[in-house]
Structures are given as structure tokens and as C-alpha cells.
Amino acid sequence: MKFISTRSNAPQLDFEDVIITGLANDGGLYVPETWPRINPDQIRSFASKPYCDVAFEVMAPFVDSTIETEVFKDIIAQSYASFNYPAVVPLREMRPNEWILELFHGPTFAFKDVALQVLGRLIDHVLEKRNTRATIVVATSGDTGGAAIEAFKGRNRIDIFVLHPHDRVSEVQRRQMTTAAHDNIHNIALEGTFDDCQNLVKAMFNHPAFRQAHQLSGVNSINWARIMAQIVYYFTSASSLGAPDRKVRFCVPTGNFGDIYAGYAATKMGLPIDRLTIATNVNDILERAVKTGRYEVLGVTPTVSPSMDIQVSSNFERLLFDAVGREGASVTHMMNSLSQSGSFTITPEALTYIANNFDAVRSDEDETLKTIQEVYATSGEMIDPHTAVALAGARAGGNLEAIPQIILSTAHPAKFPDAVEKATGVRPPMPAQLSALFDLEERYSVLPNDLETVEGFIEANARSTASHD
Numbered sequence: 001m002k003f004i005s006t007r008s009n010a011p012q013l014d015f016e017d018v019i020i021t022g023l024a025n026d027g028g029l030y031v032p033e034t035w036p037r038i039n040p041d042q043i044r045s046f047a048s049k050p051y052c053d054v055a056f057e058v059m060a061p062f063v064d065s066t067i068e069t070e071v072f073k074d075i076i077a078q079s080y081a082s083f084n085y086p087a088v089v090p091l092r093e094m095r096p097n098e099w100i101l102e103l104f105h106g107p108t109f110a111f112k113d114v115a116l117q118v119l120g121r122l123i124d125h126v127l128e129k130r131n132t133r134a135t136i137v138v139a140t141s142g143d144t145g146g147a148a149i150e151a152f153k154g155r156n157r158i159d160i161f162v163l164h165p166h167d168r169v170s171e172v173q174r175r176q177m178t179t180a181a182h183d184n185i186h187n188i189a190l191e192g193t194f195d196d197c198q199n200l201v202k203a204m205f206n207h208p209a210f211r212q213a214h215q216l217s218g219v220n221s222i223n224w225a226r227i228m229a230q231i232v233y234y235f236t237s238a239s240s241l242g243a244p245d246r247k248v249r250f251c252v253p254t255g256n257f258g259d260i261y262a263g264y265a266a267t268k269m270g271l272p273i274d275r276l277t278i279a280t281n282v283n284d285i286l287e288r289a290v291k292t293g294r295y296e297v298l299g300v301t302p303t304v305s306p307s308m309d310i311q312v313s314s315n316f317e318r319l320l321f322d323a324v325g326r327e328g329a330s331v332t333h334m335m336n337s338l339s340q341s342g343s344f345t346i347t348p349e350a351l352t353y354i355a356n357n358f359d360a361v362r363s364d365e366d367e368t369l370k371t372i373q374e375v376y377a378t379s380g381e382m383i384d385p386h387t388a389v390a391l392a393g394a395r396a397g398g399n400l401e402a403i404p405q406i407i408l409s410t411a412h413p414a415k416f417p418d419a420v421e422k423a424t425g426v427r428p429p430m431p432a433q434l435s436a437l438f439d440l441e442e443r444y445s446v447l448p449n450d451l452e453t454v455e456g457f458i459e460a461n462a463r464s465t466a467s468h469d
């Protein structure tokens with residue numbers, strides 16, 4: 001399996017190089033050259049298999065022969081042994097035909113663990129095999145940072161620098177990052193937004209001397225392995241509700257477009273999905289883009305669902321690439337326009353392609369809180385605000401055809417206790433692993449939104465240089 005850049009101007013790579021590289025050196029994102037297919041019988045068989053077995057079958061065609069089968073199976077088994085739920089991602093029926101897929105039973109209580117647990121072990125394996133080291137630089141709107149730290153802490157071959165927007169993540173999220181005591185972990189609280197963090201990370205990747213000197217590696221959802229690991233639960237959940245013989249829908253709380261893009265990837269691999277709904281909060285660039293064809297960056301408004309407070313959704317570029325018939329030049333043109341003027345227009349043909357695969361809904365703060373309250377009042381269950389954005393959107397869309405609809409639940413409610421309490425009047429009980437964070441010392445550095453300063457900080461603190469050890 002080869003991977004190609006969405007801007008068609010970077011070397012084709014195999015899986016191993018793709019996961020180490022992260023962002024392509026033409027600024028694009030790697031995607032598989034062709035989509036592997038999972039046939040209907042195989043999908044049917046998933047309904048009765050353990051999660052790890054399906055995970056192996058879905059991911060193996062991407063990994064191809066770069067990692068030995070037994071090693072990869074072991075990586076999967078260890079990754080999901082870190083989850084505190086035997087089904088890994090339980091699916092629960094809330095109302096008739098309304099299902100919640102709980103993706104937050106990993107070590108940091110956010111769905112990011114599903115992919116980062118695998119990616120951490122994959123990168124470690126490859127660095128070991130190559131006898132080299134890497135510096136990971138990652139931007140986070142809140143949950144990726146904690147999950148990445150959990151996946152990489154204490155790993156000898158890796159230094160990790162996590163950039164989060166100062167004062168714009170929840171206290172639990174911040175403490176999950178800043179209380180890690182391992183000396184390969186470095187937290188930067190950036191004076192800016194998540195988009196500023198993400199832009200700085202991209203700028204470092206586009207700075208060849210710096211990138212090489214520190215052997216930069218990226219674990220944001222630009223990294224293909226993140227997407228790959230998220231494809232799995234679309235297959236497991238749909239097959240358990242009768243796919244491929246019965247249609248299902250998915251509604252996905254969306255920020256950087258990685259999670260829902262994995263659903264799209266599942267359809268390209270043969271999973272019949274009736275509808276994939278992008279759910280956004282008031283930071284609705286994707287909802288506007290899908291409805292109007294104009295992708296236009298406006299300011300970021302802080303909300304109760306901070307992991308979706310994003311304007312530039314990196315993985316949307318992967319969808320655009322398919323939508324323009326895999327013409328890297330067209331993608332490059334749109335992305336240049338985005339960086340120069342903050343907007344671009346999607347061609348009518350490309351927009352039709354997108355509309356054939358996706359719908360989009362937007363929920364404001366009131367709708368989000370009201371949905372948390374409604375769920376609590378009718379079932380006694382608490383859901384987190386990101387899940388609520390998607391559930392509100394799914395409910396607003398109605399379901400006259402009675403097609404099972406799966407809402408992706410991306411965080412444990414206790415990670416966002418203030419919002420949940422505001423909606424329900426009750427503070428969600430805090431799992432012991434989270435309450436323990438409040439007794440630990442925090443370590444982080446507040447830095448200005450300035451590339452040179454941040455690069456200087458990394459320079460001064462990274463243990464690794466380009467030399468092999």
C-alpha cells in the first residue's frame with residue numbers, strides 16, 4: 001500500500017514512513033493511493049467478533065507488510081487492554097433507533113485514546129526498529145494533548161511538545177496534560193487559539209531545517225494512523241446493527257474532521273452508510289461550507305464543547321482531494337487561497353460530491369445544554385457537551401424512515417463538569433483517575449504566539465538531535 005499527498009507534490013510513502021512523517025513535505029496530507037475493500041460477508045462476520053479482531057482486519061491492508069502480523073496484533077491487543085470496558089466501544093440505545101457509541105473508555109476518557117494508543121505503540125516500534133529518535137509536536141484543543149501524553153509518556157526515543165491554547169481548555173483537560181511527571185513531556189500554553197497552535201505546528205513542519213534537526217513527527221489527526229484506527233468502530237457498530245444488510249446513519253461531533261472522515265473512509269472501503277452528518281457547534285465553518293460551497297474562516301467563539309472550537313479543519317483537505325477527482329493542483333490552489341485570504345470556494349462539482357456523502361447540522365449553546373438536560377431528565381444518564389452537540393443535531397434532523405442512527409460520544413461527561421452541571425444542576429461524579437489529578441503538581445510554560453519563540457523553546461528542551469543513538 002502506497003500513500004500519496006493531497007497536494008501531489010511529495011514522495012509516495014509506505015505505511016511506516018507515513019506514520020513517522022505525519023504531514024507531507026508539500027504541506028499536504030497523506031491518503032491511501034487506493035481504498036482497500038472489505039466485502040459484505042466480511043462485514044457481516046464482524047458482528048460476532050471481538051473488537052481487536054475487527055481492528056486487525058480493517059487496519060491490516062493499510063499496514064500491509066511493513067509491520068509483522070504478530071507484532072501488529074500485539075500492538076492492537078495492548079492498546080485496547082488500556083480501556084476500562086471489555087467491549088472497548090459500547091453501543092447503547094437511548095431511544096428507538098437512536099444509539100450512542102461510547103468512545104471514551106480509554107485511559108484519558110476521550111475518544112482520542114482509541115487511535116493514539118495504537119499510534120504511540122506504532123511509532124515506538126518503528127523508532128526502535130530504526131534505532132532512531134523523534135520529537136513529537138502536537139497542537140491540542142484539549143483532548144488530543146492528554147491522550148498523546150498518555151500514549152508517549154516515558155518513551156525513551158521520544159520527546160513530546162504539546163501546544164494548547166492558554167485558558168481555553170477545561171481544568172480537567174489541562175491537568176491531564178500538565179501533571180505528567182515524565183521528563184520527555186513538555187507542555188506549552190500558547191497565548192492564542194487552537195488554530196494558532198495548529199498553524200505553528202504546521203509552520204514547524206514546513207520549516208525544513210528545523211524539521212530535520214529535531215526529526216519532527218506529528219500525531220495530530222493529519223497522521224494517517226489516527227484516521228485508520230477510527231475507521232474500525234464504524235465497522236463494528238454498523239455491523240452490530242445489521243450492516244451491510246441494514247442501513248445505518250452516523251452523526252459525528254466534528255472539529256478537525258478526522259473522526260467523520262474515518263466514517264467516509266469506511267464507506268470507501270465498502271461499508272454502506274445511509275448518511276454521515278457533520279455536527280458542529282457555533283464554530284460552524286464546516287456547516288457553512290457544506291451548505292454554501294464557501295469555506296470561510298471567521299473568529300473562534302469559545303463554547304462548552306471546546307474540542308470543536310476550530311475554524312480550520314485540517315482533515316477536510318482529504319475529502320476535498322477526492323471531491324476534486326484527486327487533482328493535487330486544485331487542492332493546492334484552494335489551500336493557498338485559504339492561507340492568503342482566509343477563504344476559498346468549492347467548485348459546484350466538488351460540492352455535489354461532498355453533499356452526496358455528508359449533511360451538516362449546527363447546534364448552539366442553548367440547544368447543547370438543553371440536550372444534556374433532556375437526556376438526564378429522561379434517562380438519568382449524563383452526556384458530555386460534544387456528544388450533546390451531535391445528539392441535538394441528530395434529533396433536529398428527525399428520523400421518519402426509522403433508520404438506526406449512531407451518535408458518536410467522544411468524551412466522558414466528567415471531563416466537562418461545569419457544562420454538565422450547568423445543564424442538569426448536578427455535578428457529574430468524577431472517576432478516581434480524574435479526581436487524583438487535582439492533587440498533583442502542574443508543569444507548563446506560557447509562550448506567545450510566535451514561531452521563533454516556540455521553536456527556540458523546543459530547541460532548548462528537546463533531548464534529541466538528528467544524530468542516531
Ligand SMILES: *Cc1c(COP(=O)(O)O)cnc(C)c1O
Pocket residue numbers: 110111112143144221253254255256257258259260307308386410411
Ligand atoms: C477531538 C474531539 C472532537 C472532534 O473530533 P475531530 O476528529 O477533530 O473532528 C469531538 N469531541 C471531542 C470530545 C474531541 O476530543
